Amino acid sequence: MAYRFTLAGNPNSGKTTLFNYLTGSNAHVGNWPGVTVERKEGRYKKSKEQINIIDLPGIYSLSPYTAEEVVARDYLSQEKPDVVINIVDATNIERNLYLTTQLLELGIPTVIALNMMDEVKGRGDEIDAASLEKQLGVPVVPITATKGHGIDQLMERAIEVSKNHEIIDKNIFENTKISDAIKEISQLLKTNGYASSVYYAVRLLENDEKINEKLNLSKSLQSSIHEIITKKEKETEEEMETLIADLRYRYIGEVTVKHVKKGRKEGELSFSDKVDKIVTNRILGIPIFFFVMYLVFQISLGPISAFITDPFVTLTSEIIPEAVQNLLINAGASDVIIGLVIDGVFAGIGSVLGFLPLVVLLFLCLSILEDIGYMARIAFVMDRVFRRFGLSGKAFVPLLMGYGCAVPAIMATRTLEDERSRRLVITLMPFMSCGARIPVYAVFVGAFFASNRVLTTFSIYALGVVIAMLSCILLNKTVFKGEAAPFIMELPSYRLPTLRGISLHTWEKARGYVIKVGTILLAMSVVIWFCQAFNFSLQLVEEPSESIFGIIGNVIAPIFTLNGFGLVKGTTQVHWQIGAALLTGLIAKEAVVSTLGILYINEGLEELTGALGIALGAHFTPLAAYSFMVFVLLYAPCFAAIATAKKELGSWKWTLFTIAYQCGAAWVISFIVYQVGHLLGIGLV
């Protein structure tokens, strides 16, 4: 028989570290049904018996307010795992035990893992685990998850508890002001044939709507419970939710005062506090923040990255395809097969996989910042700015990642607490110009604005930020109406990151990226190649303008007549190549340039850059070229990003909305750019 052990604990308590330690790398990652809250499950690797470890989202409480909390408590109260392993950050024991008091009410066998004991010792604090165990009535095992200390004992105790089916029936509200009210409600539930437990009684006393619905109480029972609450509130002159939270913390106070000895005096600054005095200092905070961001960019997009990325790109887009091509030729494969493999599969996947080093470096930097504890400080420093736009400081990191690649950036929106912010940030994502668009700007700027390279490129990036800000204001007043999410965020202690932790985090994210990009892109690349090589009668074509793509391009291009690039410069000829190029841009943005190259010149990629510059000059005016760059900046992201957005948004409706908004914004802004430029007479020849 398989056992189900569940990990529950606060964010930053080391839950992920423990989970990774227990399951190794064979975790299955998915979503909880109906919500975009991550669900991780894996098998405990050290036991002969089948023990599945289920990781609950990091939560502070079992309140009914956030998706994470509701998922966690529904799972615990309905699925009844065999054991709950409650991981508690021992350096922050008071607040961590708050969740513990709620977990203990559920009546599920529980083991407490007292984590970060090395740090507790380092601070000169002492925690008496044995007497804590006696008072709480459940096993308490000291561990240090980062070093693997105590984890075997923890699992031994958990297995023991699951075998003995030790039903815990903890009621921390005994002998308090509300013990009689809890008893009364429990009794009412029992006599009316409902499931009765301390958990339900306390929830109902707190006026928890979700539990009310779940139990489907009769009207008369609801009003009896309401009466009990009103009577109690009058008697204690306190509001019930406050009273219950207060009683929980009081209980914790009694427990910790007996069994926890602090080495440091209250208010005395820890090492972490001293570091923070500088890092989030009123004057130094912002310069330090910019410096850190500069470093991240230098490492993941600058020369260090180029050193690794360039040879990698050569490998994925030249060496491997050429080798495969030779292999296919030698094997006597037909031209169609060679075309499919080389122009279809490798052209799409190779160019995106070329971004892998960049993405890995970006993940590495962000994992380090996260493990150190600086991410929360970024949100702290930047919150004021983002609040103006209806977001919280937490939105900064996903948006920043958008400059690397939108796929991981959209995945990172999970750190945002509310649906509204998540949708908004995903809608804005393409406006943060991703790395794949750099080749597009490079070629166009080189051909038209060679004397003003930096300024022109910078203006495109800046425009993206401005449009993102304006979009926030517009969308907040229309589609995404509602309050800005509250900003109540723990600032975790600074910690030295471990090599193991960072490599695991980076690996996890990079793996997700490769799987996502690989699967979707493979399919789409083949489709696009097919559209380029065949016509609607499914015959191979010689002239690209006769292909499915050419025909579609011919239909699309006139849409951009008012944007300056729908017609070939100085003629009334439909500029069908840009229609096709923008479509291939949906596979990967850099494909916009290579498609234009192929369609204009209809030759191999050799000597393309020089020839492409001349061809571009013949097809675009400088103003039309700029307008085109603006459109490429703003329009829908690539398929991989769209598919990621669909997964995170959880609905086609919102996904299609974001695409429509992005394409709409792209058209309108590039239209304005072109028309204003035209009126002013800039860049017409």
Add this chain to the structure above:
Amino acid sequence: MIVSLKELKPNESGIIKSIGGSGLIRRRLMDMGITPGAKIIMRKVAPLGDPIEINIRGYELSIRKTEADQVTVEK
């Protein structure tokens, strides 16, 4: 003297008296340990003037001034 938490100066401390507001924000504040009777220390204000950092129950918490305004403390 009873003031709003927002009005504490850096390094000043107080005892929490009451938590106003309603729903999610109020509950979240209490879940995070901001309950009547707890001691709270004002650590600092963010470089751009908002949010603030406080120390409660031995850890550091960041909240916005609008939320802090809902909490009253005795200096």
